[in-house]
Amino acid sequence: MNYQFTVNGQSRDVDVHPDTPLLWVLRDHLELDGTKYGCGRALCGACTVHVEGEAVRACSYPVHLADGKAVQTIEGLESNAVGRAVVDAWIDEEVVQCGWCQPGQCMSAAALLKEVQDPDDEAIDAAMSGNLCRCGTYPRIRKAIKTAAKSLRGGTGR
Amino acid sequence: MSTKTTAQHTRRQFLKGIAASGMVLGLSFGSPLRALALAADGELPAEFQPNAFLRIGSDGVVTIYAKHDEMGQGIHTGLAIAICEELEIDVDQVTVLSAPAGVAYANSAYRVQVTGGSTSTWSSFDQMRSAGAVAREMLIAAAAKRWGVDRAACVAKNGTVQRVGSATRLTYGELAADAAKGVVPTEVPLKDRGDFTRIGKPTPRVDSPDKVRGIAKFSLDQRAPGMLTAMVARCPYFGGKLHSCDDSAALRISGVKKIVRVPSGVAVIAVDYWTAYKAREALQIKWKAGRGGALDSERLREHYVAKSKTKGMVARADGDVDAALAAAEKRIEATYEVPFQAHAPMEPLSCMVTLQDDGGAHIVTGSQMLGADHPAAAARLGVPMDKVKFTNSYLGGGFGRRANHQSDFVLEALEVALAAKSLQAPIKTVWAREDDLRGGWYRPMYVNAITAGIDDGKIVAWRHRVVGQSIAKGTPFEPLIIQNGIDGLSVEGAADMPHGIPNLQVELHTVSLPVSVLWWRSVGHSNTAFAKESFLDECAAAAGRDPYQLRRELLAGHPRWLRVLDLAAKKAGWGSPLADGVGRGISVHESFKGFAAHVIEASVENGQPRIHRIVCAIDCGLVVNPDQVESQLQSAAVFALSATLGSEITFTDGLVDQSNFHDFQIVRMHECPEIEVHIVESNDAMGGIGEVGVPGIASATCSAIHAATGKRIRKLPIGDQLA
Numbered sequence: 001m002n003y004q005f006t007v008n009g010q011s012r013d014v015d016v017h018p019d020t021p022l023l024w025v026l027r028d029h030l031e032l033d034g035t036k037y038g039c040g041r042a043l044c045g046a047c048t049v050h051v052e053g054e055a056v057r058a059c060s061y062p063v064h065l066a067d068g069k070a071v072q073t074i075e076g077l078e079s080n081a082v083g084r085a086v087v088d089a090w091i092d093e094e095v096v097q098c099g100w101c102q103p104g105q106c107m108s109a110a111a112l113l114k115e116v117q118d119p120d121d122e123a124i125d126a127a128m129s130g131n132l133c134r135c136g137t138y139p140r141i142r143k144a145i146k147t148a149a150k151s152l153r154g155g156t157g158r
Numbered sequence: 159m160s161t162k163t164t165a166q167h168t169r170r171q172f173l174k175g176i177a178a179s180g181m182v183l184g185l186s187f188g189s190p191l192r193a194l195a196l197a198a199d200g201e202l203p204a205e206f207q208p209n210a211f212l213r214i215g216s217d218g219v220v221t222i223y224a225k226h227d228e229m230g231q232g233i234h235t236g237l238a239i240a241i242c243e244e245l246e247i248d249v250d251q252v253t254v255l256s257a258p259a260g261v262a263y264a265n266s267a268y269r270v271q272v273t274g275g276s277t278s279t280w281s282s283f284d285q286m287r288s289a290g291a292v293a294r295e296m297l298i299a300a301a302a303k304r305w306g307v308d309r310a311a312c313v314a315k316n317g318t319v320q321r322v323g324s325a326t327r328l329t330y331g332e333l334a335a336d337a338a339k340g341v342v343p344t345e346v347p348l349k350d351r352g353d354f355t356r357i358g359k360p361t362p363r364v365d366s367p368d369k370v371r372g373i374a375k376f377s378l379d380q381r382a383p384g385m386l387t388a389m390v391a392r393c394p395y396f397g398g399k400l401h402s403c404d405d406s407a408a409l410r411i412s413g414v415k416k417i418v419r420v421p422s423g424v425a426v427i428a429v430d431y432w433t434a435y436k437a438r439e440a441l442q443i444k445w446k447a448g449r450g451g452a453l454d455s456e457r458l459r460e461h462y463v464a465k466s467k468t469k470g471m472v473a474r475a476d477g478d479v480d481a482a483l484a485a486a487e488k489r490i491e492a493t494y495e496v497p498f499q500a501h502a503p504m505e506p507l508s509c510m511v512t513l514q515d516d517g518g519a520h521i522v523t524g525s526q527m528l529g530a531d532h533p534a535a536a537a538r539l540g541v542p543m544d545k546v547k548f549t550n551s552y553l554g555g556g557f558g559r560r561a562n563h564q565s566d567f568v569l570e571a572l573e574v575a576l577a578a579k580s581l582q583a584p585i586k587t588v589w590a591r592e593d594d595l596r597g598g599w600y601r602p603m604y605v606n607a608i609t610a611g612i613d614d615g616k617i618v619a620w621r622h623r624v625v626g627q628s629i630a631k632g633t634p635f636e637p638l639i640i641q642n643g644i645d646g647l648s649v650e651g652a653a654d655m656p657h658g659i660p661n662l663q664v665e666l667h668t669v670s671l672p673v674s675v676l677w678w679r680s681v682g683h684s685n686t687a688f689a690k691e692s693f694l695d696e697c698a699a700a701a702g703r704d705p706y707q708l709r710r711e712l713l714a715g716h717p718r719w720l721r722v723l724d725l726a727a728k729k730a731g732w733g734s735p736l737a738d739g740v741g742r743g744i745s746v747h748e749s750f751k752g753f754a755a756h757v758i759e760a761s762v763e764n765g766q767p768r769i770h771r772i773v774c775a776i777d778c779g780l781v782v783n784p785d786q787v788e789s790q791l792q793s794a795a796v797f798a799l800s801a802t803l804g805s806e807i808t809f810t811d812g813l814v815d816q817s818n819f820h821d822f823q824i825v826r827m828h829e830c831p832e833i834e835v836h837i838v839e840s841n842d843a844m845g846g847i848g849e850v851g852v853p854g855i856a857s858a859t860c861s862a863i864h865a866a867t868g869k870r871i872r873k874l875p876i877g878d879q880l881a
Contacts, residue, residue, distance in 0.1 A: 017412075020432045028387070028430035033379040034372020036554075037431075038504050039591045043819035046504060074372035090370045094362060094785055097793055098230030099369030100376060100505040100554030125828035132819060134504045134555050135230045136796025138830035140789070 003067045007032065008076025014063065022066050023047045023058035026073060034074035034103045038132065045131030048104040048111075049073045055111035057130075074103035077110060082152060086110045089148035097135035105131045109145050118149055206334035208296055208342050210262035211289040212241055218331025220245075220252040220317070225263040225271070226278040227256065227526050228365060229503075229553035229560070230793070231848045232786035233278045235363045237286050239782050243356045244290030244349060246314040247330070254364045259532040259548040271529030274561045274677065276750035276846025279782055283844060284348075291346040293337070300336035301328050351780070360785035365552065377524030377551040378508045382584040385510065386415055388574045389434040389588060391441055392423040395812045396450035396598060397672030400424065404442035411437045418577035425574045427585060435590065450672040451812035455497070458603065458809070462625040462669065463493060466607035470623050470665035473644045473653040477661030482619035486611025490700045493607050494689040495873040496856075497806035498600035499678050500822060505554020506594045509571035510586035513579060518545025522586075523568055524553040526561035530634070534565040538572055557797070558677040559599060563633040566599065566674075595822050596814040600807050601678030602627040604648075606689035611661070615701045617712070619661040622652045622689065627675050628668045629682075643668075647677070651686035651749060651853060656719070657694075657712040673809075679797055680852035683749040687853030688860075688874065691745040695861040696870070705861065706732050706744050718777050719746055721838050722755040725775035729836050730757035737761075740770060743861025745854035750846030753777040753838075754791070756854040759831075760862035765881030767803060767863055769831040774851055776837055779844035787847055788835040794851025795833050800824035802856040804875050 001018050004011065007030060014029050021040075026032045026049070035058055038046030042057035049058045050072040051065075077083035086106050096102055105128070112119055112127035119127070124145055133141070207213040213221045222241055228234040234254040242249050257263040257271075265272045267281040294314045301319035302309040311322050320327040368374040393399060403424050405417040413433035418425050424441060428434035483489055509523040518541050525531050528548050536543040553560055562568075571587035578585060589597065604626035611619035629647045630639035639646050644666055646653075653664040678684060694712075698705040706727050713719040723746040726732075736742060739761045746755040759771040774791045781787055804823035808815045816822040860871040863880070871879060 017432070024430060024432040028432070031381070032372075033375075036372075036376075036504075037378065037506065039819050040435075041591075041818050041820070044504065044591075078371070087370055091362075091366050094366065094789065096230075096363060096366045096369045097232070097789060098504065098553060098555040099365065099374060100503075102370055103372040106370060128827040130826075132504065132824060132826065134502060134557070134797065134800075134824060136793040136799075136825070136830070137789075138796060138825075138827050139792055139833050141827070 001064070003063050005066045005069050005071055007071045008073060008079065016063055018062060018064040020063045021059050022049065022061045022063050022071070025063045026058060032073050032075055036100050036103060038101065043132070044101070045108060046101045046104040048107040048131065050107060050111060053114065055108050074107060077106060082110050082113050085148040085152045086113065089144040089151065093140050093144040093147055095137050095140040095144050097137055101131060101133045105133065105141055109141070109148065112145065113149055113152065117153060119145060206293070206296070206338040208292050209289045210257070210260065211286065212245070212293055214293065214330050214334045214337070216331055216334045218329055220247060220330065222252050222254045223257040223263070224254050225257050225282060227273040227550060227553055227556070229273070229526065229556035231278070231790060232363055232783060233273070234365055235361060236279050236782045236786065237282060238364060239356050239361055240283055240286035241290035243354055244287045245294050247317040249356065249361055249364065251317055256550040256552070258550070259528040264529060270527070271532070272527040272561055273556070274526055274558065276752065276849045279847065280751065280779070280844035283782070287348050288346060291348055292342060295343050295346050296337040296340045297330055297333045299340055300333045304328065304336060357782050358780070358784065361783050363786070369552070374552050376505050376554045377522065378505055378554070378588060380510050380522045380551055380586070382510065382512060385584040385586055386427050386429060386581060387431050387434045387588060388425050388427045388578070388585050389438045389590065390420060390423050390425045390570060390574065391438050391443055392593065392597060393445050394596060394814070395445060395447040396453065396674065398448040398450055399446050401444040401446045407442065408437040408440040411440060415581055416578050418574065420570065420573040420577055422570050422573070425577065425587070427574070427578050427581065431588060447812050448672070453671070453673065453809040453812045455603070455808040455810070459495065459605070462603070462605035465625045465667045465669070466493060466605050466623050470625070470667040471643055472663065473649045473666050474662065474664040476663070479619050479621045479661045479663035482661035483609060483611045483621065486613050486618055488612040488700060489609065490612070490696060491607065491609040492693055492696055492872055493605060494692055495605050496603065496685045496688060497808060497874065498603045498673065499801050499805060500595050500600055500807050501555070501557040501559035501678055502594060502822060502824065503553070503555025503557055503559055506591055507560070507567045507589040508586055509568050510584055511571050511575035512584040513575050514545070516545060517541045518547070519572065519575070520547045520549070521568060521572070522549040522551065523571070524551045524560060525568065526553065526556045526558070527563070530563055531565045531568040534569055535572055538569055557679040558681070562599060562676065563635060591819070592817045595807070595816050595818065598674035599676040600673065601684060602629065602675040604685040606685065608689055608693045610693065610697050612697060612701050615703055617659050617697050617701070620659045621663045621665070623665045623667065624648055624652060624686065625667040626669060626685070627671055627673070629675050629677060631668070647682040649682065649686065651683040651747065652690055655690060656716050658714060659712065679794070680749060680849040683747065683849070683853040684798070684801070687745070687747045687749070688856040691747065691854060691857035692860055692872065695743065695857065695864065709744070709746055713746070718753045718842060719748060722746060722753045722775040722777050725836050725838055726755035726757045726773050729775065729834065730773040732757060739866055741862045741865025741867070743858040743863070743865060745858040745861070747853045749853050750849050751843065752845035752847055752850030754850045754854055756858040758855070758858040758862045760859055761866050762863060762880050765878070767859070767876050767880060769799065769829070769859060771831055772833045772855070774833065774835045776835065776847070776850060777840045777842065777845075778847045778850065779840050779842050781837055784837055787837055790847045791835040791851040792833045794849065795855055796825050796830060798852040798855030799859065802859050802874055802876060803829070804877060806875050
């Protein structure tokens with residue numbers, strides 16, 4: 001089946017089986033490998049992308065649902081102020097260890113910061129508990145989200 | 159400048175040696191090493207590469223070849239800091255690449271190319287500094303010659319050589335060609351510790367920006383033109399085998415290229431992941447369970463506990479433990495149990511193989527142990543090692559799983575490629591999460607029985623029996639690790655405890671099972687420290703002693719243990735009042751030449767444990783990058799907390815009960831407490847970091863819960879035991 005949608009603002013056309021998860025369309029067909037596979041069952045969040053601005057787990061999001069919609073991946077995250085603030089904060093706070101889960105963490109954090117300007121610990125827990133990190137970078141993720149929020153509020157983001 | 163080091167070869171000899179040793183070219187960094195090999199034959203203008211660890215191009219690009227694999231521990235940055243300190247250039251001015259397979263990159267502690275055992279920093283520190291210092295001295299010599307001055311009139315600074323007392327300077331790039339003509343010095347001065355400007359300072363990781371932006375290449379991200387994807391249906395029973403396979407439905411799926419039998423099962427090769435996944439689901443397979451069909455965790459547990467009541471092989475015997483136990487005024491005993499654990503790195507395993515016309519192969523993966531994978535692959539192909547090229551990627555977590563002494567995922571991918579040779583395509587064999595969790599190579603399940611005798615508030619006798627599988631048995635590491643029938647990994651952390659107990663015996667029962675087992679972050683310590691530290695807490699309670707003070711007394715004369723213990727206790731406010739329902743637990747343990755103490759605050763809410771605060775203190779000797787020491791201690795705490803609270807691998811009727819992150823439960827954001835890390839300023843020998851923070855978490859958590867509720871947890875994970 002043929003599907004058309006935009007990825008990071010660019011129009012894309014793919015011919016795949018309708019049940020193909022968006023994750024594998026992005027990775028295997030569009031070679032956008034920043035979106036990671038971790039569980040295949042929406043349990044770990046490594047594959048988090050935005051569809052029409054909302055965070056979804058691409059491993060469990062059949063491509064047919066994306067037809068005609070706007071998809072944003074980690075490769076396009078820095079196209080907006082929130083995304084830039086998140087990426088900057090992640091680098092400044094030295095969040096990364098192995099790094100496999102971090103694009104998904106950033107996508108979830110950006111979705112949170114678009115909704116909540118000044119998330120408290122409870123809001124961070126609620127938004128981020130679907131994103132696993134086996135390296136245990138959670139304390140620094142929490143800090144980075146607060147740093148990003150602060151920079152956005154203060155207008156110090158790039 | 160005080161320390162001296164020796165370099166053996168001239169540059170030319172070195173280059174010839176490297177070319178002959180079969181050090182191979184990688185996809186992403188073929189050109190520098192190709193240049194190196196060609197330069198050895200005088201075919202290209204030399205670029206400056208005085209040793210296997212760094213290269214300076216005449217374009218000014220400084221490239222560092224990291225001998226240790228980057229799996230999150232920040233070692234690429236750490237190795238770069240050590241080199242850059244002596245080379246006199248900032249870390250943000252260099253590029254760090256994963257080294258290919260090659261003898262030059264052997265782990266200095268193990269003599270095999272492997273990243274593990276928390277050895278990376280301490281075992282390579284002087285080697286990396288020397289590598290940087292050699293380059294620095296040769297650049298200075300080149301500048302001195304160019305200017306016709308004494309080398310003492312030249313100084314290296316910020317990627318340049320400067321002429322003392324003048325503004326004249328030459329960049330390393332400008333000097334590279336001349337430096338390459340120099341003789342590699344046999345002795346180079348290393349900087350005094352007091353002169354360090356980079357070592358010991360928090361340094362940003364070299365891999366962060368690319369990883370955050372999704373640009374960094376991990377094994378699963380590697381591609382080649384025409385690449386196909388394979389998934390293997392493996393026997394779900396350990397020691398079982400294929401009975402029959404009907405692949406007709408799978409073959410009808412569009413995009414399936416071939417279905418082949420391999421030693422580990424049936425491999426589906428398709429155009430992409432999703433097609434391979436669906437086709438594998440469509441296989442109609444019958445398995446013969448074999449010996450593993452009877453595996454059952456509850457029955458195993460009964461068997462292990464029964465064993466623990468009998469005498470095992472003696473790993474250590476001080477004094478007369480039986481007599482002392484019999485004579486003690488108070489005798490207590492307890493049994494501690496830990497389950498099988500999966501490493502579950504966030505990036506599942508993968509390995510891409512491209513067979514070459516000359517019988518060799520190019521293998522692209524994410525491995526902690528190319529030193530095993532390289533000869534294993536060459537042996538399987540029946541070719542010399544230089545016909546097998548390895549490219550290592552960033553590892554999306556390792557924790558020991560990617561250091562497989564049988565090279566399981568590499569050899570399996572090779573088997574798939576060989577069985578599907580007719581496709582004439584690069585084939586990437588990939589693992590789903592379910593494959594990872596059910597695929598074995600677990601931390602062994604263990605049962606510990608400990609008995610102590612207490613006289614007048616003091617522990618006078620201690621007998622610790624460990625029951626579990628051997629990790630080293632039947633592997634190439636057996637001669638190194640197994641002594642007199644005792645697998646040192648099974649009793650590490652128990653047989654070497656320095657506590658002042660006059661009658662101390664450690665015994666081992668080694669159990670044989672078809673389940674494959676492997677080192678899991680902190681290896682045997684992950685079990686023994688839980689048992690030892692938990693039981694010390696029970697002894698303190700039985701003796702009416704404060705658990706911190708009892709440890710202080712038992713560890714008299716062991717300053718590194720005491721320093722971390724005291725620091726953690728002080729920073730945590732040991733003894734200060736806590737909120738109602740909250741308890742504190744304490745632990746201290748040595749592993750991998752590092753020392754760590756933990757104080758944990760916990761409570762129980764609605765039948766579930768809640769961890770409020772973790773305070774860690776570590777002494778790993780000289781610190782290279784304090785920011786990454788903090789990261790690793792936080793990481794170790796969360797990793798260990800997962801195994802303490804929720805994760806386990808269990809068996810019912812021969813099958814693994816868990817399959818994915820819903821039933822293999824690791825700590826999530828909302829369960830992660832505040833984790834403070836305090837680093838001891840230490841002039842003592844450098845030690846490990848990455849694993850050192852794991853062993854003490856489980857016991858300190860359970861002791862905190864005991865302090866809060868009076869309930870003692872002796873079996874991990876805690877799960878619903880408090881409900």
